[in-house]
Amino acid sequence: METRRDRLRAATVKEISETARRILVEEGPDAVSLRAIAREMGMTAPALYRYFDSHRELLRHLVGDLFTELTGELHRSAKAVPQGDMSGKFLAVARQFRRWALAHPREYALLFGAPVRGVGHQEEVDFAEESARRFGWTFMALFLELWKKHPFPAVPDDEIDPRLRPQLSRYRDEVVGVDLPLGVIQQFLKCWVRLQGGVSLEVFGHLEFALDDAEPMFELMLAEIGPELGLTYTPRDARATGEHE
Structure with missing residues (x-):
């Protein structure tokens, strides 16, 4: 059973994460340091260690929050499309992924850009890893x-580059x-390389030359x-797809 102390702790953790995100964006x-967050919240830096053991743990919690938010956005986009419309689902989710990325470039960079000092990869499964897997x-x-x-046409296994197999x-597995x-x-x-690669080039400004x-x-x-997956492409129309700005 959740106690009052648990609720207060959860609320403080949420405020810390929101403050860290605001500093990240601005x-x-x-700039996302424990000292900066504490200053914004009117706390002392040592007080934050009651909630996060390290700067790395704090950043990874922020990563988990961002992946959770993005995943929720994608699920809502898919649910706004009629259940049997696979083409519509694919297009809605792909477009929402791009839309979120463009609306949150600093957050996107933290998730998909160059590794940020202090975040890094770790073997054990934590909140960030679980959230990334759900995404x-x-x-x-x-x-x-x-x-x-x-089922769409797929290259037979024996025709795949032996280095890839x-x-x-x-x-x-x-x-x-x-x-x-x-x-x-x-x-x-x-498909993922093309989708995420194209979005990254746009978010990071690498298409502005043209x-x-x-x-x-x-x-x-x-x-x-779309046709590679047996899907029908429909030009973007928010009224038809249920997409939201």
Whole structure:
């Protein structure tokens, strides 16, 4: 049973995370220090150690919060589309991923940009890792639903580059945990690389040398990916797809 102390602690942790995010957005990741957060909250830096053992733990908690928020946005986009409309689901989730990224560039950079000092990868599963896996599974679950309902053409396993086969097999067995042809796993990763890569180039300003509005290029990419998955591409129309600005 949750006690009053538990509720107060949860509220303080939430405020710490929100303060860390505000500093991240306004000043960048290097400014997100325990001292800066404590100053914003009217606390002492040592007092924060009652809630987070280290600066690293705090940053990883923020990462977990951001992945949780993003995952929720993607789920809501998918649910706004009629259950059987797989094409609509794919487009809605892909577009919402881009929309969130563009609206939150500093947060996106923390999750998908160059590794931030103090965050790093760790072997044990913590809140950040669990949240990242839930985010990743959002796309994989959509992909598996599509494959189950409308199997699309996949490269036979023996035609896959021999350098890729053991890597795809390891990813399938250790991460996905579903017995699928390696060609299906390869197709999923190809789609993800194109989707996330295109969004990253736009968010980080690497398309500005040629484009001041990259949305048509993003839509062109979706139009090319769709048929590869047996999906029908529909031009973006918020009224038709249930997408929200």
